[in-house]
Every structure is written in structure tokens, then in C-alpha cells.
Amino acid sequence: MADGERTDRRSTIREIELSHTYFNGFSITMSNADIGILLMLNNQPASAVSMSFSTAKTLAKKLGDMIATLERESDHEIMEIDFLGEVVSRITEKKKP
Numbered sequence: 352m353a354d355g356e357r358t359d360r361r362s363t364i365r366e367i368e369l370s371h372t373y374f375n376g377f378s379i380t381m382s383n384a385d386i387g388i389l390l391m392l393n394n395q396p397a398s399a400v401s402m403s404f405s406t407a408k409t410l411a412k413k414l415g416d417m418i419a420t421l422e423r424e425s426d427h428e429i430m431e432i433d434f435l436g437e438v439v440s441r442i443t444e445k446k447k448p
Contacts, residue, residue: 372398
């Protein structure tokens, strides 16, 4: 590139259309090579994701950091799905005759 010549890197990246998936549950599997996550919507499979161990570990850390910041700044602890399931089970049991 000559002096004074400038390139916009964004123009060299072709635009791609990405799918967007909302999920409210998941199932995680592991092989000897990677991690698989089945994303669920209302207990039905919605999408699947596979990633390396390195990517999975980094994603877990980044998500943990993000949630910790949200909880600290909001002074509110986000409830985990397993805990909510236990609470719902207790409520359901109390309503049984």
C-alpha cells in the first residue's frame, strides 16, 4: 500500500446473513475433541453448536464475567435454571392434595 493510501477493512469483508436463535434451555455433550451444545426452546431442540475446548472455556469465562458484572451493578443475583426448577418443584408439591 502506498503512502497516503487507505483501505476500509469493512469493505473487504463480504456480508453474510446470520441466523438468530433464542433459547431458554440447553444440553451439553463432550467428545474427545470438542464440546457440543444443543440449544432448546421450550424443551424442544432449536439449534446446535459445536466448539473446541479452548473456545468453550473462553466462552464460559466471558459469560461468567458478564453475568458477574450485571449482578454486581444491579445488586441482584440472577437465578440459575437448576435452582428455578427446584423452586417450581417445591411449589408444585405443595399444591398437591
